[in-house]
Amino acid sequence: MNFWLFFVLAVIVAHFILDVVVARLNLKALSPRLPDEFADIYDPEDYRRSQHYTRVTTRFGLLQNSISTTVTVIFLVAGGFNSIDHLARSWVDGPIVTGLVFTALLILLSFLLGLPFSIYSTFAIEARFGFNRTSPLTFFTDICKGLLVALIIGGPLLALLLWFFETGGELAWLYCWLGVVVFGIVLQFLAPVVIMPLFNKFTPLADGPLKERILAYVRQQLFNIGGIYTMDGSKRSTKLNAFFTGFGRFRKIVFFDTLLDKLDDNEIVAVLAHEMGHFKQRHIWKMMALSALQTGLLFFLLSLILENHGLFAAFRMDHVSIYASLVFFAFLYAPLNTLLGIGTNYISRRHEFSADRFAAKSTGRAESLAHALKRLSRENLSNLTPHPVAVAISYSHPPVVQRLEALRNLAMTVLPRR
CATH class of the missing domain: 3.30.2010.10 (Metalloproteases ("zincins"), catalytic domain)
Incomplete structure (x- = not known):
């Protein structure tokens, strides 16, 4: 067997097994006993409902993951990427335009595969638990707007990356890195003014x-x-x-x-103070810098395997191209991305604790933030007892029980009564 094919299949299967193991651990960690911190806000029915929601969404996620993983493996082994490449080449000419069409077709297929799951999740699961207020018209227009934004923003960015790799020589990865970082910073300013109002009214x-x-x-x-x-x-x-x-x-x-x-006024101000804490302590910029470093690593590693003939043979491709290299690299990068994600999530959880401390100290009302967190957990049917492995791998926020404990300790040792 081709080494690259073996490696890619091993990555796909290993990632699937990891997701299954973490999901099962999370389900086993569900405790029938309500944590003492929530006795003042949860009644037994609220708690049972939140656990049922966790079970339903977790099992549905496993079903979706199972189907998407199976389809991906079949599509890969059967030469599906090669068929899409031939279709793109039959429509247009030139490496950049062909790359845009090739990528668009793959995104379209992925979207169509996920669409039934999205519909069921929104109109069945979320509606069943009283969350959904999305009308079919809103759901459809959201899809159209999302595709339009992806086309207007993602298309030119991908074309720029392909142009850099086609013409930039050995330093192409550096140009791509700088280009994506600048683009990301500009988007931070444009998103609240141009993009977000397309979807919501402010x-x-x-x-x-x-x-x-x-x-x-x-x-x-x-x-x-x-x-x-x-x-x-x-x-x-x-x-x-x-x-x-x-x-x-x-x-x-x-x-x-x-x-x-x-929420009441005290709780709303406490939530505001938490969000302000992220700005005051420069968490936003720190995470952007960390993301920029990871992006640089990604493009550097990508430059090492561009147009690797063994990799293209694994995907049964008749033609070697830079644009397909970008797609195939995503499979190779997945294990490293998971490891980096664990580190990033750890830093993010530390930032949440830090923002909680800022909010409690600046308002002098740790109890208001604590009560707001409990209300948010109850209204959103949050999982109160996630497994530590699940937290380490995929949680960007600490479990709410840990946040409440930290706030309680802070109030007892530091904060003046107000």
């Missing part, structure tokens, strides 16, 4: 006591913002969330309308 927060409290806190922290907005998250789901978006004078505070309906 309305300035109405004048009143809540807005006055938020502005007082923001002024106290000497924090510049471009505005305070609510987002019509209830258009698609009842789940709660809040976030900052943009930079500098374009920076916005955004609350889901569902969050404003469920």
Whole structure:
């Protein structure tokens, strides 16, 4: 057997086995006993419902993973990538344009494979647990808008990368790295102004006591913002969330309308303070820098296997090309990506603890943030007892029980009563 074929198949199967093992560990970690920290906000039925939601979504994810993995292996071994390549070459000419069509066709096939699962998840599972508010029209228009954004943004970026690799020689990977980093920074400024309004409506927060409290806190922290907005998250789901978006004078505070309906003013300010903590402690820039380093490593490694004939033989390709190398490299990079993801998630979890500390200290109300976290967990049916292995591999946020424990210790040892 071709070494590269053996390696790629081993990576696919190993990744699938890892997902199955982690999912099963997570299911076994579900405890029928409600953690003591939640006794004041959960009733037994709420807790049973959250665990049932975890079971249903986990098992559905395993089913989807099983089918997609099987289809991928069959498609690879049967020479599906070669068939797509021949189809793209029959339509257009030139390495860059052919690469764009080849990639678009693969994305289309992947989208069609995942579409039934997305429909069932949205209109069956999420609706069953009372989350879904997405209408069929909204679901369809979201897909169209997403494809349009991918075409307008992703197409030129891919064309630029292919052009760099076609013409850049030995330093092409460096040009690609710099190009993607610059593009990512520009996108951070454009997304809240151009892209996000395509999908949601942003309305300035109405004048009143809540807005006055938020502005007082923001002024106290000497924090510049471009505005305070609510987002019509209830258009698609009842789940709660809040976030900052943009930079500098374009920076916005955004609350889901569902969050404003469920939390009191103290809790909303505490959630805001947590998000502000990420900015104040430069977590956003640190994670962007880390992502940039990983991107540089990715492009450097990619440059080492470009147009590798053994790899193309493994995928049963008749033609060797740079654009197909980009696709095939994703299979080879998967193990390293998993390892890097574990490290990135660890750093992200530390940042969440740090932002919690900032929020508790700057507001003097650790109990408000703790209560907000408990409400968010209950309303979103979060898994309160994830397995440590699942946390290490895939959780960017610490389990809420650990966050509550850290806040309780902080309140007992550091914070003044307010």
